[in-house]
Amino acid sequence: MVASTPVSGANPASFDTSWLPRLESLLAAGRGAGADLVEIFLERTDHLGVLAEQEVITNVSPSFGMGAGIRVFRGERDGFVSTNDLSAQGLLQGLDQALGMLGLMLSSGPSTGPSKGFEGLGALRDFSAVKSDWLERCPSLAEATVKLLEGTARLAQHGEHLQARRGSYSRDWQSVLVAASDGTFARDIRLHQSLGLNVLAADGDHRAGLGRRYGTSDRPDDLRDWDADAAAQDVCTSVGTMLYADYVEAGQMPAVLANRFGGVIFHEACGHLLETTQVERGTTPFADKVGESIAHQAVTAIDEGLSEGAFGSLSMDDEGMEPQRTVLIERGVLKGFLSDRAGELRTGHGRTGSGRRQSHAFAAASRMRNTFIAAGPHTPDQLIASVDKGLYCKSMGGGSVGPTGQFNFAVEEGYLIENGQLTKPVKGATLIGEAKEVMPRISMCANDLELAAGFCGSVSGSINVTVGQPHIKVESITVGGR
Amino acid sequence: MADNRLNPEALSARLQQLAQAAAIHQWDLGASCSTDTSVQVDRGEAKQMKGAQRSAITVRVWNDKGLVGITSTSDLSDAGLERALGGAHAASAFGNSEETPAFSPLATAPLVSLDQPLREPQPILTLLESLKEAERQLLDRHGAIGTVPYNGLAQRSSERLYLNSDGARRHQLLTTASIYLYARAEEAGRKPRSSGAVRMAYGTGDLDIAGCIDEAAERTIAHLDYAPIETGSYTCVFSPEAFLDLIGAFSSLFNARSVLDGVSLSQRDSLGQSMAVPFLSIRDNGLHPGNIGASLFDGEGTPTAPLELVEGGILRNFLHSEATARTFGVHPTGHAGMGAKVAVGPDWFEIGPTPGSGGGQQGLDRFSHGGPLVVIDSLSALHAGVKASQGSFSLPFDGWLVAGGVSRSIEAATVAGDIRKLLQAIVGFEGEAKVTPDGLCPYVWVEGLSITGEA
Numbered sequence: 001m002v003a004s005t006p007v008s009g010a011n012p013a014s015f016d017t018s019w020l021p022r023l024e025s026l027l028a029a030g031r032g033a034g035a036d037l038v039e040i041f042l043e044r045t046d047h048l049g050v051l052a053e054q055e056v057i058t059n060v061s062p063s064f065g066m067g068a069g070i071r072v073f074r075g076e077r078d079g080f081v082s083t084n085d086l087s088a089q090g091l092l093q094g095l096d097q098a099l100g101m102l103g104l105m106l107s108s109g110p111s112t113g114p115s116k117g118f119e120g121l122g123a124l125r126d127f128s129a130v131k132s133d134w135l136e137r138c139p140s141l142a143e144a145t146v147k148l149l150e151g152t153a154r155l156a157q158h159g160e161h162l163q164a165r166r167g168s169y170s171r172d173w174q175s176v177l178v179a180a181s182d183g184t185f186a187r188d189i190r191l192h193q194s195l196g197l198n199v200l201a202a203d204g205d206h207r208a209g210l211g212r213r214y215g216t217s218d219r220p221d222d223l224r225d226w227d228a229d230a231a232a233q234d235v236c237t238s239v240g241t242m243l244y245a246d247y248v249e250a251g252q253m254p255a256v257l258a259n260r261f262g263g264v265i266f267h268e269a270c271g272h273l274l275e276t277t278q279v280e281r282g283t284t285p286f287a288d289k290v291g292e293s294i295a296h297q298a299v300t301a302i303d304e305g306l307s308e309g310a311f312g313s314l315s316m317d318d319e320g321m322e323p324q325r326t327v328l329i330e331r332g333v334l335k336g337f338l339s340d341r342a343g344e345l346r347t348g349h350g351r352t353g354s355g356r357r358q359s360h361a362f363a364a365a366s367r368m369r370n371t372f373i374a375a376g377p378h379t380p381d382q383l384i385a386s387v388d389k390g391l392y393c394k395s396m397g398g399g400s401v402g403p404t405g406q407f408n409f410a411v412e413e414g415y416l417i418e419n420g421q422l423t424k425p426v427k428g429a430t431l432i433g434e435a436k437e438v439m440p441r442i443s444m445c446a447n448d449l450e451l452a453a454g455f456c457g458s459v460s461g462s463i464n465v466t467v468g469q470p471h472i473k474v475e476s477i478t479v480g481g482r
Numbered sequence: 483m484a485d486n487r488l489n490p491e492a493l494s495a496r497l498q499q500l501a502q503a504a505a506i507h508q509w510d511l512g513a514s515c516s517t518d519t520s521v522q523v524d525r526g527e528a529k530q531m532k533g534a535q536r537s538a539i540t541v542r543v544w545n546d547k548g549l550v551g552i553t554s555t556s557d558l559s560d561a562g563l564e565r566a567l568g569g570a571h572a573a574s575a576f577g578n579s580e581e582t583p584a585f586s587p588l589a590t591a592p593l594v595s596l597d598q599p600l601r602e603p604q605p606i607l608t609l610l611e612s613l614k615e616a617e618r619q620l621l622d623r624h625g626a627i628g629t630v631p632y633n634g635l636a637q638r639s640s641e642r643l644y645l646n647s648d649g650a651r652r653h654q655l656l657t658t659a660s661i662y663l664y665a666r667a668e669e670a671g672r673k674p675r676s677s678g679a680v681r682m683a684y685g686t687g688d689l690d691i692a693g694c695i696d697e698a699a700e701r702t703i704a705h706l707d708y709a710p711i712e713t714g715s716y717t718c719v720f721s722p723e724a725f726l727d728l729i730g731a732f733s734s735l736f737n738a739r740s741v742l743d744g745v746s747l748s749q750r751d752s753l754g755q756s757m758a759v760p761f762l763s764i765r766d767n768g769l770h771p772g773n774i775g776a777s778l779f780d781g782e783g784t785p786t787a788p789l790e791l792v793e794g795g796i797l798r799n800f801l802h803s804e805a806t807a808r809t810f811g812v813h814p815t816g817h818a819g820m821g822a823k824v825a826v827g828p829d830w831f832e833i834g835p836t837p838g839s840g841g842g843q844q845g846l847d848r849f850s851h852g853g854p855l856v857v858i859d860s861l862s863a864l865h866a867g868v869k870a871s872q873g874s875f876s877l878p879f880d881g882w883l884v885a886g887g888v889s890r891s892i893e894a895a896t897v898a899g900d901i902r903k904l905l906q907a908i909v910g911f912e913g914e915a916k917v918t919p920d921g922l923c924p925y926v927w928v929e930g931l932s933i934t935g936e937a
Contacts, residue, residue, distance in 0.1 A: 066556065077528050101606050164745050250713050282666070283631045408863050409866065427874075434894075478936045
């Protein structure tokens with residue numbers, strides 16, 4: 001049954017302290033019903049998407065929303081309910097439903113203050129204080145359209161045989177408030193902006209398409225600072241090269257993976273296996289390997305949420321915890337896992353500020369933030385010079401990892417390495433392998449670490465991340481092709 | 483049924499009132515709301531139980547210059563509607579004057595009646611017990627099956643609404659349920675193997691859970707005895723699911739929006755031309771009874787209807803929105819989304835031999851074929867491995883190598899090719915067409931595809 005409506009009066013326009021009585025009432029009611037822990041995540045969003053094609057703005061898609069995610073733990077079990085209804089009644093119904101999943105029931109009377117096991121919320125940790133004007137400081141829609149059209153015009157200027165030119169801009173503003181019955185009470189504002197340029201080139205039977213995406217967090221002026229000309233040159237140079245490339249010949253060979261987005265392979269093939277969600281599922285081969293060598297000693301890998309402006313950086317995670325710098329692998333030895341509240345509860349690995357979710361509609365889970373392989377001592381040229389015959393992967397496309405750890409990644413821009421030199425461009429390559437087998441084969445890391453923005457889809461939805469690495473050499477990997 | 487029901491009359495009246503106050507004379511609205519519950523289990527225990535109430539609207543307005551703007555929100559309150567309408571009006575200043583959507587001429591045409599029974603949701607703890615029992619049965623099927631790491635039992639009550647200022651009003655209620663079971667099996671000294679199955683129905687009581695367990699067990703066990711495959715060119719046998727996935731990934735071939743945008747391999751004059759072997763038919767038919775959860779209308783209110791895409795290997799029609807249809811001089815086909823630039827997409831494919839074509843080898847049997855044949859059971863990573871605008875694909879798959887009537891699981895491999903060549907290299911079909919969540923299709927034989935193994 002549903003208890004009577006608790007204290008009302010929360011400000012519908014802002015997550016300020018007027019929400020405290022309503023949240024404390026809900027948390028007390030949840031604890032009073034027998035939950036070990038109750039967590040409430042409130043969210044308001046404001047999104048703008050703009051698409052430019054050739055010389056025309058073809059789509060403008062604003063949206064806004066709000067919602068709550070209510071999670072209740074009892075033992076190692078949890079129930080989660082999301083709703084768009086932030087009214088007192090709506091939240092109470094959500095709590096009631098979440099409790100019901102664990103066989104718990106609200107008492108019939110109102111809960112208006114601290115109850116057994118709930119001492120009230122702590123002082124508000126307000127990470128949003130200096131961010132309140134960020135939305136207003138972002139480029140206007142008019143500015144965004146001008147900048148994007150500059151991008152597509154630059155593509156026309158620098159490219160040849162371009163059949164389609166697209167520029168896209170996305171601005172996501174999110175205000176969140178997290179309250180939990182362990183006293184957690186924290187507020188933040190997040191701002192993510194990303195820009196993409198994509199082209200399709202065609203000349204007779206030759207076709208090539210590729211794109212680049214740039215993204216930052218917490219920088220309202222990001223779009224204004226974007227160098228459209230440099231971005232367009234980069235894309236056009238690559239597509240011009242790939243337009244006439246031959247298909248790569250399949251086989252087992254050494255590979256050198258370029259820096260920046262090359263890090264997507266570590267992210268997908270190894271990073272996900274170091275999230276406690278995978279430990280819980282029993283789907284990581286590394287679950288019991290802490291302290292053991294799982295990679296070549298050339299490899300040190302880190303995940304953190306602290307790099308200023310990086311797409312995966314956070315002031316606090318979606319469970320109200322400040323992010324940490326987590327060393328995952330040090331000189332080949334597994335050091336730890338990324339963990340959230342549920343991960344800590346179920347696996348014993350301490351929380352790392354990695355509890356993340358796409359929105360209120362998802363329960364937080366342990367997820368990566370800015371994940372990268374650390375720089376090594378070599379130059380990129382030394383890596384290439386060390387390969388007799390192999391593949392240079394200048395730009396990676398997307399990929400995936402199967403439930404048994406097998407990964408595959410498309411190579412967007414590739415070149416043959418012959419006698420230590422880059423020779424002809426090749427297309428259609430896919431890198432295939434298993435993290436457990438490939439990590440020991442990363443034998444050289446260069447000194448040119450760079451990060452790249454991306455989106456990661458997993459159990460708690462699609463989130464902003466960065467991937468990164470220096471140039472790395474893999475001694476042997478399966479290359480799929482024709 | 484959904485707790486947070488939409489009220490079409492009230493929503494229409496309120497929007498009309500707000501539009502009049504803002505001097506907006508033309509608008510339309512798409513709305514949806516749903517109530518979901520789902521459970522996941524892990525070795526006999528509840529892993530997660532979830533519930534969700536969702537609502538969303540998209541408002542589209544035409545300004546006094548005829549340009550279109552939209553805004554979407556999850557806030558269905560009066561304040562939310564007013565802000566959405568204002569946002570859409572502001573966005574319309576940036577509308578595309580070169581291509582402006584209009585109301586679909588079919589937004590008030592009669593809808594077909596589908597047999598879509600509305601089922602009452604079951605209590606979440608009942609779902610939990612059902613899934614725990616399903617997991618237990620699957621674990622009991624083989625000693626090597628240690629976990630079912632990906633599993634879920636879910637039910638949804640939902641409704642969709644389309645309204646416009648000319649009086650169109652579409653409303654659909656729906657309930658659906660689904661179960662998926664993906665098992666992980668491992669034998670000593672061997673690599674872990676994984677496979678699974680999915681079932682959908684109108685309610686949890688209708689789900690073929692036993693069939694899902696059987697299929698998941700059969701598929702997983704069948705992959706336990708594996709071997710690497712030599713890299714080379716093979717004749718491949720695509721499962722119905724795999725072939726439908728591949729055609730779906732290249733559906734821009736049939737998409738008028740993609741054609742107009744220059745990102746399809748097809749062009750305006752491709753209609754009437756050969757694009758496949760002369761015995762292949764591809765039809766889009768969202769109304770097929772096997773399409774659980776079929777939409778009665780698209781984002782513009784156009785009724786869902788069957789559409790012949792390929793007949794006898796000839797490209798016959800494109801999928802259209804109102805705007806693309808107007809450009810091509812045809813009627814909208816019921817495949818539109820809603821937006822300032824309206825996306826177009828397929829519903830549900832029916833693939834098979836063209837009736838009366840007499841071509842192709844029908845009744846093929848992999849076990850009476852000398853081989854070697856590569857059976858592609860399921861494809862992965864289509865989002866990364868398919869270059870739809872270029873025609874190429876390179877995709878990892880789970881499958882079997884069949885030689886001399888003996889089938890053995892392939893350890894790990896990718897299949898690569900070009901969709902245009904693949905459609906011309908279809909040899910024939912094996913078995914009866916099978917209903918899957920994405921469409922209807924038999925096994926499809928294709929010759930000359932590149933397989934890369936790890937041998």
